[in-house]
Amino acid sequence: MYAIVEIQGQQFKAEAGKFLYVHFLGEQVKEGETVEFDRVLLAEADGAVKVGAPTVEGAKVVCEVAQSLVKGEKVIVFKKKRRKGYRRKNGHRQYFTKVVIKEVVA
Numbered sequence: 001m002y003a004i005v006e007i008q009g010q011q012f013k014a015e016a017g018k019f020l021y022v023h024f025l026g027e028q029v030k031e032g033e034t035v036e037f038d039r040v041l042l043a044e045a046d047g048a049v050k051v052g053a054p055t056v057e058g059a060k061v062v063c064e065v066a067q068s069l070v071k072g073e074k075v076i077v078f079k080k081k082r083r084k085g086y087r088r089k090n091g092h093r094q095y096f097t098k099v100v101i102k103e104v105v106a
Contacts, residue, residue, distance in 0.1 A: 003104045004042040005061045011041065014061045014101050021070065024095035031068050035099065037061045043106035050106060059106045063099040070096045 002015045008023045014037075029035065040059035043050045050056050072094040079088040 001043075001045045001104050001106065003040050003044070003056075003059065003061055003106060005037050006039040006041055007037050014063075014104055016101055016103050018101050019066065020063070020099050020101065021072075021096040022099060023097070024069065025065075025097045027068075029065055029068055029097065031065050033065050034102070035063045035065060037063065040106070043104070045106050056106065059104075061104050062102045064102055065097060066100050067098040070098050072096055 002013055005012055005014045007020075008025075010023065012020050012022070014020065025035070038055070038060045040056045040061065041052050041054065043052075043056050043059045050059070052059075075092045075094075077088075077090040077092065080086065
């Protein structure tokens, strides 16, 4: 059983027991807490596929927060204009929240 769920504007394939790295959910979410996502766009159970318009009624994904703050890999942004003496180097690390999917209810 799996589901396609929308979490903070991004779509993820959710299966029980798998880990997801979602955009940072905020300081109010602590490790070990249970979080439910109800914007399920598609749900599959035993070969029967339910497609929502736009969401599947009564379906949700129950997750537990494994790590509330995880830093992603560093991305270097480098801008240069040749022969003008213009160079800018900037780095960025995105914050994520690691969640483990407990169950998919469809």
